[in-house]
Amino acid sequence: MAAVAQGKKGPKGPKGPSRLGREVVGRIVALRAQHRSLRAIGAEVGVSEFSVRRALKLAADRGAAETAGTAGAPAAAEPAAPAPDARQPELPILPAPVARAAERAAAGELEAASPVFAAAARVPHAGLFLAFPALEASGLLEGAKAVYGSLPNGFYGLESILVDAVLRALAGEARAEGATRFNPADLGRVLGLDRAPEVKTIRRRLGQLAETGKAQELIAALAAHHLTSTGPGGENLAAVLYVDGHVRAYQGTKKIGKLYSTRLKFPVPATEETWVADAHGSPVFVVMAEPGASLAGELRALLPELRTAVGDGRRVLVGFDQGGWSPALFAHMAGAGFDVLTWRKGATPDLGEALFTGVAHTDEHGETRTWFAADTLVDLPLAATKTTGEVFQMRQISRIVPTKGGGTRQIHLLTTDLNLNAGEAIHRLGARWRQENQFRYARMHFDLDSHDSYAGTDDDPERxxxxxxxxxxxxxxxxxxxxxxxxxxxxxxxxxxxxNPPAGTNEVTVxxxxxxxxxxxxxxxxxxxxxxxxxxxxxxxxxxxxxxxxxxxxADTETKLITHAIRMAAYNAAMTLAREIRTNTGYAKATNEAHALIRQAFHQSGDIDPTVPGHLTIRLDPLPTKRATNAIAELCDHLSATKTRYPGTGLILRYALKNTTQP
Structure with a gap:
């Protein structure tokens, strides 16, 4: 009992004055803003890790109380900071949107409402502002103005409808119905409006564009802009184009013709599209194929439009799979200034191993690959002139590849480019899978195969x-x-x-x-x-x-082509930003994580600061990890250097991460 009595502690209670005064709390908040760990902050300030957590909670509570108790006074962008940085002015947290009631009332006489930005802190989806330099480079807004001019008078004009659609696609909600998954006021702040358009408005405005019947002109304008512009590592994007058909399954109630889907492995009601991609696999052009049309026929019809999009007479290497096999088409393309790159179709005699030598190619990322290949010439009979014996000569590059059973077999690619390095030819045809990856990525993140319109027209019964x-x-x-x-x-x-009767039989009678x-x-x-x-x-x-x-x-094609143009711009914008992360930041895992990082950044909150005349400054909140924050900070510096103007305004966009060097 004595031992127990000696070990008994006194009553619980405070042992002295709290060490978490305003000065200490302010210092802890400042260190936390530098992305220091809780343990490191405690060691530097001289308190426990638990006290650091408590100090941050106290600071947050004080900031909330001060905001609620000060009518009309701006709240601090960073909670309870001892002295706000002059480069990061205090902004009100999510103030009411700028009133646009007068403009909405006069919507019938107004061509479109112009973007107006109010100072606001912690705005959801502020990371979507990162997309505007890449969106401008895509040429969507410029091309739409050239093709459509403008929409009928209304509050939401052509630019705001297209910008809204692209931003929703980048945020993972490409369909019009995706607008219901956003707070209209939150997305409206990014658009410079009091609220983003709702589903019925989006459908009505896209329907007005579809009624003009100019969707294919918009696609052509995008292609011309894409192939004649100079992008990062794409000084000659039009030198290589990939063409492939894409079957889009239909799940509605209309009577749509069936097509065989290689992805689903059986015929389904579907429409078919022919897509053209550049050397990076980014979409350039798309047309709705005739029901049941072959890739060879679509390729022949596409050549004049591709030549117009390229804009000059240079020879273009066009890669496609065996669906476009046609020696007559190959001869036609060669005469039109296009070089063919495809796989040989049908049984082909194997070549002697003495013809095979090592070939290599170094890609745009500096990675060198080697193959064992034979480079020969072959004569292909032209189908229309088999009786006359006329042939078309092509270059054949053969490879020996392993089979599942442990043996080997030969595969052969054909090209009309006689000067192309054999290693580069193998690499270029293998890179055609970039287009397949584009289809897969766009299905996953941009709802490529969705039904953007439920309208339909009767097919031609005389066809x-x-x-x-x-x-x-x-x-x-x-x-x-x-x-x-x-x-x-x-x-x-x-x-x-x-x-031949059995042995022992002397006579055979048949x-x-x-x-x-x-x-x-x-x-x-x-x-x-x-x-x-x-x-x-x-x-x-x-x-x-x-x-x-x-x-x-x-199925309706006009609305689908318009939404395809929007998705193409969104896809190319995302790919451009991912490429910027790989080439202009020190992000260690950029090769594998650049796309995931940029999608994460799009959803990041941040501040909108229009207080500097002529500029619109976007300060994003830090990301969950230090390396991701540093990478986006470097990206912000690079994007600020582009001096992109926000569409429809004279404001130059500037980007930064909070508590980092400002532009």
């Missing part, structure tokens, strides 16, 4: 389409041919057995009846084959769509 009955009949021909070959083999075996019996299955197979071939030949190759699928419809 001639392939006859599916003929295809089914041809399958019967193939089955009959296979059965005929098997019957012929069995008949030969039976006749051979008749002529009668007509025996021969007829042996050949009977073959004669039956010949009759079935003749009947199947005749039935196949009687069917027409093409039939009227109205006879085959009456009432078939085509």
């Amino acid at each position: 001639m389409v392939p006859n599916p009955a003929r295809a089914r009949a041809y399958q019967k021909v193939l089955a009959a041919r296979k059965h005929h070959a098997e019957a012929a083999a069995e008949a030969d075996a039976a006749l051979l057995a008749l002529k 009668t007509n009846a025996m021969i007829n019996q042996a050949k009977a299955p073959l004669w039956g197979a010949e009759t079935a084959l003749t009947t199947a071939e005749a039935a196949h030949q009687r069917l027409p190759q093409r039939v009227r769509l109205g006879d085959l699928a009456p009432g078939q419809q085509v």
Whole structure:
């Protein structure tokens, strides 16, 4: 009992005055703003880590109380800081948006409301301001003005509708319905308006653009701007273009024609688009393909528009997969100033190993790759002139690659560019997967395959389409041919057995009846084959769509092309900023994390400061990690140097991270 009594502690209570005075709290807040750890702050100030946490909470509580108790007085951008930095003025936290009631009342007489910015701190989605230099470089706003001029009078003009759409896409909500997932006032602050447009307004304004029927002109304007501009590492982007078809599945209730989807592995109601990408895999051009059209046919039709977009007569290397296989097309492209780069289709004899040597190529990132390849010339028969023996000569580059079974096989690519380094040709065709990656990324982050319009029009009933009955009949021909070959083999075996009796038999007597019996299955197979071939030949190759699928419809294309233009601008803006992080910051993991980092930065809060005449300063809040904060700070310095003007204003954008060197 004595031991227990001696160990008993006195009553709990304060042992002395608190060490967390205003001066100490202010010092802790200042150190925390420098991204110091709680433990390091405690060691420097001389308090425990728990006290550091308590001091930060006290500072936050004081800042909230002062803000609530001061009517109309601006609150500090950083809570309870001892002396605000003169370069970071105190701004009100999320003040009421600038009143625009008069402009809304006069919307019918107003072409568009101009952006007006009020000083505000901790604005959600302030990171979206980072996109404006890249958005300007995309040419979307410039091209839209040239094509459409303006929208009918209203509060939300052409620029605000397009900027809103691009920013929502970058924030992960590309569809019009995505506007419901934002606070209209929050996104409105980024747009310089009292509130962002709502779903019905977005649909109505995009519908007004679609009614003009100029969506393809907008796409062409974007392509011309993209291919004639000089971007980072893209001084000759038009030197290489990739073309591929993209099947967009349809899940609505309209009667839409079916197409085979290589991604889904079965036919589905869908529309098909033909996309063109640059050497980086960034989208440049898109057209809605005719239902059931082949990639070869679409390529031939695209060439004049690609030449217009390139803007001069230089030869352009066009890469595509085997869907565009056509020696006649290759000859046509070569004559039109385009070089072909594709895989060889069909069975090809293997080359001798003595022809293979090592080739190499160093890519734009400085990485060198080597291959074992053979460089030869081949003659391809032109399909339209097989009877005359006319051929088209192309360069064939062959590689030996391993197979799953442990062996090897040869693959062959073809090109009409006789001067291209063999290693670069292999690299360029392999880089065609950048376009596939673009489709995948855009499906994940930009809702590429979404239904942006539920409207549709009747398909042309007089349009001639392939006859599916003929295809089914041809399958019967193939089955009959296979059965005929098997019957012929069995008949030969039976006749051979008749002529070669078992050992010990002296005489062989083969009668007509025996021969007829042996050949009977073959004669039956010949009759079935003749009947199947005749039935196949009687069917027409093409039939009227109205006879085959009456009432078939085509999904709206104008609205989809406009939203594609918006997504292209958003995608290219995101890729440009990710490229800037890789090349102009010291972010150690930029190669693998640049895209994720820029998406994170888009959602970062920050301050909007229009107090400096002629400038709009955006100060972003620090990111969760120090390395990410430092990378975005470096990006801000680089973007500030572009001196981009906010669309529709004369304000030059300046960027910074809080408590870092300001522009």
